Amino acid sequence: MRTMAVIGTGLIGTSVALAAAGRGVSVYLSDRNRAAARTAAALGAGRAEDPPGPVDLAVLAVPPSRIAEVLIAAQARGLARAYTDVASVKAGPERAVLARAPEPSRYVGGHPLAGRERSGPLAARAELFQGRPWALTPHRLTSRAALDRGLELAELCGAAPVVMRSREHDEVVALTSHVPHLLASVMAARLRDGPAGVPLLAGQGVRDVTRIAAGDPRLWSDILRSNAAAMAGVVEELRADLARVAAALDVLAEGDVLAEDDVFARDDVLARDEALARDEALARDEVFAGDRGAGHDQGVRTLEDLLSRGVAGLAGLPRPGAAPPVAEAGLRILVPDRPGELARLLGAVTVLGISVDDVAVEAAEESGLRVRVPVPTADAERIGAKLGADGWDRAPAASVPAR
């Protein structure tokens, strides 16, 4: 690929252009907002001008609802030999292209799975796509040449191409991107009218849950409405789960009658005896006791069930940078019951390159704690010998079964 046009020099378009320009491609930039195209050019992403002739590939970096119209206009003036886009919704634009574009065979849908909360060309980074998936969704008329250009673009940007059907893509991103964005927004919206203490006690958890809600509302509204059909089913399932949880919370809150009249906070001179009498009456009613009847138990089960399903669902998310699984043996070390001995072992295994997070106490025995240290099978002998030389009481690696 020697020449490329990028239409739309926002975050993604400019990042694609920077990556391509950095690999020697001649890039021609345009944007409805002329200042944005000039900004991208001044960053080194290419030239803010029309190409002298048809380019090898045109990248349409516009919102999903605009892809077909922009493609039609570009093909009408013979801008490129192949076309792709970078929108996070694929089926709707594909249908519109098939229905209306002069040369649908020259178009392959694309979607690099990368982004930032900031938008606009100044937020662009040539390395934005490094190591990220880049979905390509050829339709039934896409030519081999167009698909190849899409693959070449993904590789040029350092991304890992994933070829899939547009429908499948949209169902996946509804679950992995669009509905999560919606939930982040719904949660963040509630913070606006929260009590005064919110900024004091807000921590990393709520920041993580709501982080992606910072995205540009106009762009995201376009994305969400373009994938409304795939999202609707997921949202229905979420609402069913939340309805069950809401019912459980109502039952569980019922015993909490004092919550409403706030007897302890109301009046600091209220005699404690009076309060005690009220509380004891409540205690007799088993408000504070463990067993509060079938509704309460059912409510607790509903919560535990949802929380457990959540933990199970996380297993399907790949951990970024996670090491590929290797055959693993477990060294067993007996740690004497002296203060700091276990900390000393953790320090020793860290030095050997083993994650402390994988170490486990298996049992507390008479003579000390039996600790399991997972090590790659290939390294078990060497690491065992090293720990033994440091004075740790260990079982020989060969005798320990793999986990």
Next chain:
Amino acid sequence: MRTMAVIGTGLIGTSVALAAAGRGVSVYLSDRNRAAARTAAALGAGRAEDPPGPVDLAVLAVPPSRIAEVLIAAQARGLARAYTDVASVKAGPERAVLARAPEPSRYVGGHPLAGRERSGPLAARAELFQGRPWALTPHRLTSRAALDRGLELAELCGAAPVVMRSREHDEVVALTSHVPHLLASVMAARLRDGPAGVPLLAGQGVRDVTRIAAGDPRLWSDILRSNAAAMAGVVEELRADLARVAAALDVLAEGDVLAEDDVFARDDVLARDEALARDEALARDEVFAGDRGAGHDQGVRTLEDLLSRGVAGLAGLPRPGAAPPVAEAGLRILVPDRPGELARLLGAVTVLGISVDDVAVEAAEESGLRVRVPVPTADAERIGAKLGADGWDRAPAASVPAR
């Protein structure tokens, strides 16, 4: 504080003990699971034995529903002169303590706002609480001495104490911790049965939204049910927002009639002309056109409204490590329209310690791009001179109004 008892040597209890032991406090550890207490001791968090006499402070690091019973048992044997806990729900335990504990004046509620997804003593860190908020919720009978011990503990752990009412605390954490956890779980639960492509396309966004769902379901079920009343109201508001969104998605998906019979994917030999005929009929019906009637417009407005409210809500979350606001001036630089010139300016300001994320292109003028570089007022002259010496065409700092 010279002596401390920690009841419950999980993640938080052991981390508190490690911090206190590191500051020279004699810590006595206990846990229903004796191996957990011995593990904490072997990490250097204290001794897994009963104290020889009453300690200065006992820290109850047990789930919210168990605080009152553990406090009652501890006071019955005269374990400590003051008591606190570390649970993330405060009003319910406080009521139970006031109702039933022998010496409620010796108890002050506490909640360090820190945690990890891993649980158990091996996950503990002495520095877990460094710089984090630590809520203390004295009730109407809490003695000054007990409150002072709570404050001393927070400071010993490097945390920032925040004194507030238990009810206020619970309302805040419902919004900043408990409901976000619930939403993370609801979202993660949906991933379990997702399409095969989920692991291929899942990125940082969905990982962040669902990260906290990895917490221990039994502990979190205890936390959520202990704060059911405060959560119920927030969940109702979320559900109302989601109901509006679901209705909007249904309307927006309606035009998407082809989504149901998948005409393009179904059969690769289907003649394009036939497909085109269908699509053109749809296009005539304005399915793909911009104006699809009042319901569609209303749906788009509903989405945009929610997304905008989400962005607004994020303003209430403090950014960790954000610099305190300083008086700021804006240098204006004229960047020539040559490829890479803007990148060169960004490099220059980065070297001067200015975040590239705060730089903005204000206007595209005849002679180039007018770029605003925000700088602390105190440094404006020095930085302006430096950029001027590097050949950048700038307005004098003094003439530029503050943002």
